[in-house]
Amino acid sequence: MDKTDRRQRMADVAERAGVSLSTVDRVLNERGSVSDAKRRKVLQAAQALGLKRLLPSAVHGLLRFDLVLVDSTTDHFKRLAAAFARQAQMHRSRLVLQRHTWQERAPQQLPELINHPKVPRQGLIVVAQDTPQVREALRAQVAAGVPVVLLTTSLPELAGTRYVGIDNHVAGRAAGRLMSQWVRGREGRVVLLTNSLLYHAHQQRVQGFLEVMAEQAQHVEVVGPIECFDNDDLNATKMNKLLQQGQLCGLYSTGSGSAGVGRALARQAQRPVWITHEATAAHAAMLREGLLSLVLDQDPEGQAEAAIQQLLYANGDLNAPPQVRPQLRIVIDETLEEPHSMSVLT
Incomplete structure (x- = not known):
């Protein structure tokens, strides 16, 4: 590809990302200071257009993901918390997983946690009730360029979010x-x-x-x-x-x-x-x-892995969309050997 073609491709990236050509140059060649939100837009545009070059990470240093779970003592959420702890340990050289909880008896805590992160975040994973306040808070995060993953329970027609869980x-x-x-x-x-x-x-x-x-x-x-x-x-x-x-x-x-x-x-x-x-x-x-x-x-371990991979991909740390999908599993007495054994019906 000659210089003219490369410049046209960069111009296409700039147009798709809604930024200047100079911003695209700074991001792709890692020169100068560009906000995380703009870096992410440029890299997402470059990926979508199939730019044939090694793309840099969307964020300098460690990625910070917020995990916002309901304060529940149920076995599902215990397994989910343990699975995310394993994912955080596995990816400790690349990310920090910041865990937060909200209480169902105080539902106003959830939009507060979404709206007011303690430090800038490069991704948000959330278990959310479907209320107008929660939807408004999540729309604001999407508009700010933060990748949002909805865990376990979806919010229909909330553009810009990614649901991870079973059907x-x-x-x-x-x-x-x-x-x-x-x-x-x-x-x-x-x-x-x-x-x-x-x-x-x-x-x-x-x-x-x-x-x-x-x-x-x-x-x-x-x-x-x-x-x-x-x-x-x-x-x-x-x-x-x-x-x-x-x-x-x-x-x-x-x-x-x-x-x-x-x-x-x-x-x-x-x-x-x-x-x-x-x-x-x-x-x-x-x-x-x-x-x-x-x-x-509903495979909470698969949910945790898929959620982390979705955010890594959104931040340019994975070159291809994640292939992990949580599986709906069916367990009967005949399939039990260990306490957590299960039979998958396809």
Whole structure:
């Protein structure tokens, strides 16, 4: 490629990135000072246009990613936190992962953490409820050039963000398909318990489950969704009340709080089919006992790896889009060898 062609290609990059030609030259040749946001735009434009040269990193020094998780003691978030700790250790020569938590009883903390980072960030990973305040805060981050990854639960039609997680609508439909087969010929109601419906993931699971039950199990009444907010005591109270009201043939719980459900079901001579989420040691014990029928797992370890890779790619540290995808996994008692073993259905 001659000098004229190279200059035209750089001009194309400048136009796509919305910066001057001199800014493109400084970024690609690492001369002078350019803000991280502009560097990122130039490198993203160069990648999109297929510029055939070794591209520099979008940021000088260590990348700083903010990880914003809900303050939850559920097994899913424990596994997620451990997985991110391993990723941070693995990539310690390139990035600093700054962990923050927000409390569900104080939802205003989430937009505050998004809007006001303690130090400049080059990426944001967040588990977020779907509220106008959260959407506004995330739009501002995208507008500022910060790559945003939504973890575990998506926010539909929020441009510029990347969702990392399983297809929760498919997960709900899978639960509905399996439940409809199990309860065929059985009498009673099917209960649908969920966490807060402010999380789009739980909205999608509920929707998918109800769709399939309406299609394939019209003979049973579905009670719910009942929000129990991953609370063991609330789950136990709700289940005890429902069991007193009549026979249950099925139960799908889209979130946590299984210890409470287990307390209620353990006293029943005839137990309903029970489908829930996450492969954990506690659920493995319930599967072996016959209290729990099946578990859907959303692969938090895969989510953590994919989220970090997405941000590294957005910052120009990976030359190709990440290939890691979290997998929806199905666990039954027959596949258990270790507490966290699981069977993947494709």
